[in-house]
Amino acid sequence: xxxxxxxxxxxxxxxxxxxxxxxxxxxxxxxxxxxxxxxxxxxxxxxxxxxxxxxxxxxxxxxxxxxxxxxxxxxxxxxxxxxxxxxxxxxxxxxxxxxxxxxxxxxxxxxxxxxxxxxxxxxxxxxxxxxxxxxxxxxxxxxxxxxxxxxxxxxxxxxxxxxxxxxxxxxxxxxxxxxxxxxxxxxxxxxxxxxxxxxxxxxxxxxxxxxxxxxxxxxxxxxxxxxxxxxxxxxxxxxxxxxxxxxxxxxxxxxxxxxxxxxxxxxxxxxxxxxxxxxxxxxxxxxxxxxxxxxxxxxxxxxxxxxxxxxxxxxxxxxxxxxxxxxxxxxxxxxxxxxxxxxxxxxxxxxxxxxxxxxxxxxxxxxxxxxxxxxxxxxxxxxxxxxxxxxxxxxxxxxxxxxxxxxxxxxxxxxxxxxxxxxxxxxxxxxxxxxxxxxxxxxxxxxxxxxxxxxxxxxxxxxxxxxxxxxxxxxxxxxxxxxxxxxxxxxxx
Amino acid sequence: xxxxxxxxxxxxxxxxxxxxxxxxxxxxxxxxxxxxxxxxxxxxxxxxxxxxxxxxxxxxxxxxxxxxxxxxxxxxxxxxxxxxxxxxxxxxxxxx
Numbered sequence: 050x051x052x053x054x055x056x057x058x059x060x061x062x063x064x065x066x067x068x069x070x071x072x073x074x075x076x077x078x079x080x081x082x083x084x085x086x087x088x089x090x091x092x093x094x095x096x097x098x099x100x101x102x103x104x105x106x107x108x109x110x111x112x113x114x115x116x117x118x119x120x121x122x123x124x125x126x127x128x129x130x131x132x133x134x135x136x137x138x139x140x141x142x143x144x145x146x147x148x149x150x151x152x153x154x155x156x157x158x159x160x161x162x163x164x165x166x167x168x169x170x171x172x173x174x175x176x177x178x179x180x181x182x183x184x185x186x187x188x189x190x191x192x193x194x195x196x197x198x199x200x201x202x203x204x205x206x207x208x209x210x211x212x213x214x215x216x217x218x219x220x221x222x223x224x225x226x227x228x229x230x231x232x233x234x235x236x237x238x239x240x241x242x243x244x245x246x247x248x249x250x251x252x253x254x255x256x257x258x259x260x261x262x263x264x265x266x267x268x269x270x271x272x273x274x275x276x277x278x279x280x281x282x283x284x285x286x287x288x289x290x291x292x293x294x295x296x297x298x299x300x301x302x303x304x305x306x307x308x309x310x311x312x313x314x315x316x317x318x319x320x321x322x323x324x325x326x327x328x329x330x331x332x333x334x335x336x337x338x339x340x341x342x343x344x345x346x347x348x349x350x351x352x353x354x355x356x357x358x359x360x361x362x363x364x365x366x367x368x369x370x371x372x373x374x375x376x377x378x379x380x381x382x383x384x385x386x387x388x389x390x391x392x393x394x395x396x397x398x399x400x401x402x403x404x405x406x407x408x409x410x411x412x413x414x415x416x417x418x419x420x421x422x423x424x425x426x427x428x429x430x431x432x433x434x435x436x437x438x439x440x441x442x443x444x445x446x447x448x449x450x451x452x453x454x455x456x457x458x459x460x461x462x463x464x465x466x467x468x469x470x471x472x473x474x475x476x477x478x479x480x481x482x483x484x485x486x487x488x489x490x491x492x493x494x495x496x497x498x499x500x501x502x503x504x505x506x507x508x509x510x511x512x513x514x515x516x517x518x519x520x521x522x523x524x525x526x527x528x529x530x531x532x533x534x535x536x537x538x539x540x541x542x
Numbered sequence: 543x544x545x546x547x548x549x550x551x552x553x554x555x556x557x558x559x560x561x562x563x564x565x566x567x568x569x570x571x572x573x574x575x576x577x578x579x580x581x582x583x584x585x586x587x588x589x590x591x592x593x594x595x596x597x598x599x600x601x602x603x604x605x606x607x608x609x610x611x612x613x614x615x616x617x618x619x620x621x622x623x624x625x626x627x628x629x630x631x632x633x634x635x636x637x638x
Contacts, residue, residue: 150618249599262597288606292599360581371558378559380631385624393636398561410560414570415577417558418546428581433594435587440595472573473580489598514598 053078054218058122058275061221065111065121072107072121076100076165079123082219083167088541091213093128093186094136095168103165110163118278118302120163125170125220127211130156130266131255132169139257140184141174143404144383153255154290155224155266155283162282167220170210174406175374176231176259179478181209182469183408191239191462192217192537196503199540202462205235205478211269212239216537222270222279228259229362230458230482232267233494237457237507240496240533242276242524243269247514248489249294252287260369261292263362263486273495273525277301280517296515304518305525310344314523315450319355320481322459329456329506332498336454336508339530340523348450352442357435358484359476364419364432365487370409371416377404411472440488447513452523455481457507461500481509491517495524496533505535545575 053075056064064070080097100123107121126132129139131149138144152160160166173183180203181189189209191202193216204213208225211232215223216239225232227245236243244267251266258264268279281302286295316337321330337347379385379400386399405413419428446453459480468475485492491514494507508527512520546554548567551574555562562570616629625632 147622150615150621288604291603292597294599354587357584357587360584363577364581364584375559379624380633381619382622383624387634391634393634394559396634397559401559402561405560410562411570411573411577413558413560414551414554414574418550418554418574418578421554421557430594431584431587431589433596434589434592435584437592437595438587438589440598472577487598 052218054082056221057272058119058221058270058278059272061122062118062278066116072104072111072165073101075121076104076123079167079219079221085542086217086219088190089192089213089217089219090187090189091171091210091217091219092125092168093140093171093210096135096166099135100165100167103160107163107165117162117282119159119282121165122221123165123167124159124279125167125211125214125223126156127208127224127226128169128172129176129226129257130224131257132156132166136169137257139175140172140186141404141409142185142384142406143377143401147382149255151255154252154287155256158283158285164282170214170223172210173207174409175257175370176207176226176228177370177408177412178206179230179234179475180463180468181206182465183406184209185406188465189213190541192541193239193462193504194538194540200464202464202504203238205238205458205462207231208235208269212236212241212243215241215269215271217541222268222275224266224283225269226256226264226266227486228263228366229486230479232269233482233492233507233509234458234478236269236494238462238505240505240535240537241269241271242273242493242495242528243267244276244280244493244517244520244524245491246280246284246517247491249292250284250491250515250517252290252293254287254289258373260366261373262369263366273521273528274302274305276493277305277521299518301517301521304521306522307525307529309340309523309526312345312452312523313450314340314345314347315350315446315453316347317350317352317355317446317453317455319352320455322480325459328500329459332506332508333454333456336497336527339527340454343526343530350446350450350453352446352484354435354438354442355484358439358487359480361432361435361439362483362487363415363476364428365436367412367416368420368429369416371413371420374409374413377401436487439484443485443488443490451513452519453511454523455509455511457481457494457509461502461504461506485511490514491520493520493524495527495531497527497531498533499535546571546578
């Protein structure tokens with residue numbers, strides 16, 4: 050048999066159903082692949098014993114005729130989802146040793162469906178980053194390298210471990226989270242499929258909070274079909290999250306009809322950035338051609354407030370983060386630094402100084418400042434108003450089109466250290482993904498081509514609220530048309 | 543808006559309860575100013591008569607019956623505490 054770690058979720062599901070494969074075999078192959086992939090630094094905690102236990106339960110379920118889409122499928126869980134009794138630190142030093150007494154709803158749904166946990170995945174600290182360089186556990190390496198080069202590239206962020214594990218064949222799928230692009234941008238950098246559903250589709254219960262009005266769970270897989278299967282598993286109403294929305298979850302896989310005839314696809318004119326690499330423009334143009342060939346109608350649209358999305362995000366997200374991260378005080382969990390002879394406040398200040406990394410500190414400081422007396426109206430309130438204008442832009446556009454097509458990121462993956470000294474250059478990575486996050490819209494990134502250097506590039510599809518089905522359908526058409534068959538050379542095993 | 547100075551950075555750090563060494567304040571002030579100046583392009587946008595957006599979903603919160611649904615988890619709650627004593631979180635002395 051071929052390498053089991055290269056199977057898609059859909060194919061594994063079918064083999065499991067036919068009895069030609071057991072969850073145990075599939076899990077053992079993945080445990081070995083995880084063990085051999087330390088060079089990627091994708092996993093920060095491995096759970097092989099637990100995985101085998103879960104695999105046997107999955108095999109029993111399948112034997113009993115109770116197989117679901119994710120039954121017996123080995124996955125990785127981003128370190129910001131609480132997993133009972135297992136390492137959960139959002140890759141921060143300040144959560145040292147934290148093993149929650151509860152399970153996040155997203156992971157619980159996967160376990161309820163019989164999926165198998167391989168371990169916890171590396172990420173930017175508290176999901177603050179676009180290159181996975183801010184993790185306390187060190188950077189993740191992109192499985193992809195430029196053609197003929199030994200140089201390491203970033204996997205994107207913040208879901209760097211999620212994409213590297215899936216692109217590097219050490220998970221069939223991975224959970225991820227998006228606050229400003231943390232699913233779509235790393236998916237584009239690694240030739241994987243990432244989908245972020247509508248805000249409110251997946252429960253935030255048990256997700257380590259970064260910016261609560263933006264945080265939304267999603268998935269990383271190698272194919273669009275796999276994304277549909279896994280997203281369906283983690284979606285659905287949850288009374289434990291007050292922003293979870295009580296709507297039925299469609300059969301996402303059924304949306305993959307390949308038929309987009311007559312659909313109207315919007316091309317946002319403001320996404321033609323000055324100075325954008327020619328190959329990104331060319332890929333986008335190719336995507337437009339694919340849409341036309343598939344019988345869709347391509348329509349130019351305007352999203353006039355696009356250029357204000359990033360500055361808006363960098364007020365709203367740090368403001369919410371400064372509030373959410375106030376809970377890390379050395380009292381209830383994680384790290385504590387005592388000062389000899391010091392009082393409670395000294396303990397707080399020393400703990401937070403030692404526990405947070407530079408990027409997290411910077412964002413807490415910005416957030417504290419923009420919320421402080423005398424500045425709240427000028428910064429935070431202003432940003433919330435501009436956020437409304439950005440959401441209105443999309444609402445108007447979706448009066449005319451069914452989906453929007455754009456590049457996912459303004460470049461291919463970059464090398465380590467290239468942008469880590471300049472916060473704003475790093476923030477610009479998310480220029481195409483942040484607007485939809487601010488508006489709470491569903492969006493995906495589909496691998497669509499290679500850069501001149503041989504690194505993956507992605508195209509982004511955005512949909513109307515609650516219309517993940519159209520996002521998936523259009524993604525499927527791009528996947529089919531692109532015929533993206535390139536694979537990273539396996540250098541890490 | 544004008545630049546924030548070293549003293550303001552020290553004040554923000556104090557509000558955020560993060561100890562920042564004096565010799566780091568200048569560098570941090572520079573970084574924060576860079577980001578704030580970039581953010582200030584929002585001043586170009588006319589937001590008269592625009593209501594601030596607090597949530598992308600319908601903000602009406604659900605009601606539920608006023609019943610106890612959870613509790614009796616003292617051990618679980620204290621399990622991860624760096625220090626717990628007599629069933630409480632223990633912290634450095636607050637009252638002299």
